[in-house]
Amino acid sequence: MDSTRKEDDPASLPSDSVRGSNQSGVRAHNERLVLSLVRQFGPLPKAEIARLTGLSAQTVSVIMRALEKEGLLQKGEPVRGKVGQPSVPMSLAREGAFFLGLKVGRRSLDLLLTDFHGHVEGRVHLPHRYPTPDGAVTFANGAIAQLLGQLSPEHRDRVAGLGISIPFRLWDWAKPLGLPTTEMEAWRDRKIADELAENWAFPVYLRNDGSAACGAELVFGDQSKPRDFLYFFVGFFVGGGLVIDNTVFTGHSGNAAAVASIPIGIKGTKVSQLVDVASIYTLERLVTDAGGDSGMIWDNPTQWDLPDGVLDAWMSRAADGLAYAILSASCLIDFQSVVIDGWLPDPVRAALVARTARRLNEIKVPGIEVPDLRQGSIGRDARALGAASLPLSDKFLVDRNAFLKG
Template sequence: MRAHNERLVLTLIRQVGPLAKAEIARLTGLSAQTVSVIMRGLEADGLLKKGEPVRGKVGQPSVPMNLAGDGAYFLGLKVGRRSLDLILTDFRGHVEGRVSVTHRYPDPDNVIAFANESIEILLGKLSATQRARVAGLGIAIPFRLHDWAQPLGVAQEDMADWQDRDIAADIADRWDFPVYLRNDASAACGAELVFGDKNRPRDFLYFFIGFFVGGGMVLDNTLYTGRTGNAAALGSIPIGIEGAKVRQLVDVASLITLEQMVIAAGGQSEMIWSTPQAWQLDEQVLEPWMQRAVDGLAYAILSATCLIDFEAVMIDGWLPEAVRSRIVQRTRERLEEIGVAGIDVPEIRPGTIGHDARALGAASLPLSDRFLVDRNAFLKA
């Protein structure tokens, strides 16, 4: 019970921000004495730290408690179809270190080697005390990678090893901390829950534009991943049917489509994958891709909203911030232009994490497992 209550307090402070003991007692329904004991224990464990006293009210000044950045550390590995990223974050989600590499396609042996070498590099930058506070590694990876040889432009045998390979188990054999794995788009959505804007709605649909567009679904502040862990596979949403041929969102709102358009125009596509800050795209290529992506997103949002009455939709991706802003604004405008009788169009917002969402979502997996609870099941307010 004590462990549960500690998780409850840590979850509340992460979701709401710095809080005094009296406010925590009010929000959780725990007694003031119980909260005091919990707070002292978490502070002694290095997970919480005192803020500046808040004066100006009757009685003793209240002292808000906040998460201690050095209270714990987490590793997050993003396995992308064109790149790999491994990050080290502190307890508050600040990225303390990063190792990145681009590739033509992901190979299991190379991914495992990259992960082990990069972990060694990042842990080498920590003190012995900090190293002891590393709580685990999360992996964000596209599911069923063995099915994607053709879009990657490689032979089927190049991707065949993914069908039976468990890279989480292989990496875990090397280290003394747990390793977790989740679909990459769902992990990106999870980053919004753990590290994102505290003023987000309780229910929202989330799109992440990467090599392929994907997403996640949050209901009552909980990431819903479904029976197979692949719920809200938004890239697969049909946006048009002609005879037996189905056109899907993935066909128009994915970066692989943009890459193909850049190459067809005689440009170099490598800069798309190194970092979004490196993008230098001809507007005559970017504009038509963006228009098709916006049309597809609007169609997918309307279809999803007919099923679940989302309060908001968040759009993020491996994108420069300016490009993401244009996509968000034009999706709003397109939805207003279309109009569908019988449904209320949700608010369209930009994601608050950015291009690191998949890696940060991966890092959030050990954090959530070790330190958090589903706050809706336990908070009274």
């Protein structure tokens, strides 16, 4: 069996009642359904799970005993004070499963090890001038061995897979990296997921970095978001993802919501795109032109010390571009919400969201409803965590095609 998967359809987390089946032939679905509900809503007693799913109390008891025996669920403290027996909430066992997430970025490589809750248990970071296939594979193999070496033998057996978050068509983006086109051509014919899968016993998954970051927001982020939202991640290049009915939509090529390419201005045959104004590489250039050190942007994503006026100038253009892109996208899909996250210090992200919201309120476009705008809840780790969410979703959560109507 091929252990490499190009992941196009991640888990969907139900935000309201979903229906299970009491037929014995769909136990795997029902177990995933229970795990998905507990992940979204937190610890739940058996009676509440039965109510949400429509499964019989007996079926739920059997499922939850099995999941507890496998080490995927654990009992909480009994809740007393009501008529009858006290209810016992069940929650995800932190050490029930572990996941690896590799981010291949334009300025760095990151590998994370997460537990079943999505908490980062280990991290390996390597900055670089630009990514190469050989460099990414060598880094990943070494970092995986390092992080697995920190686990006990029992926990190593619970590593469910490796997800890879990577910009698609890297060879198209040599110029913004300041490189000759030939320097990135090696990416055209290399399949690093296949190469890594040859070295490890667990499955390997691959997703566009923008969609992966969006998946992290969906799986690990604030669960109060609407079922449909557009997502932006401001990294070296701005990227994004699209969530429809609680599912990341990636399209037939896996590159849906390629927000970096959205035209925000056309003059003759010259097209300005969102990537030209809302990407950190444009901030790099402004910092360098002002005599500053652009390297500190990547060295410390929690706090930036930039030359006077540079950040404000960049943020003003970025907010304009984001507002234009949001309004354009809203003409096609009636989003309830837009989420903006990125490799940004928290105050910078908050300021960028606020400026974008002001621009959306200032610009009048008849015929559309301006969506709610909010900050992302993951931050700089969104792409790597999104990669780690791929094996989690594939092995333990339900997706929209697995829902059974009762």
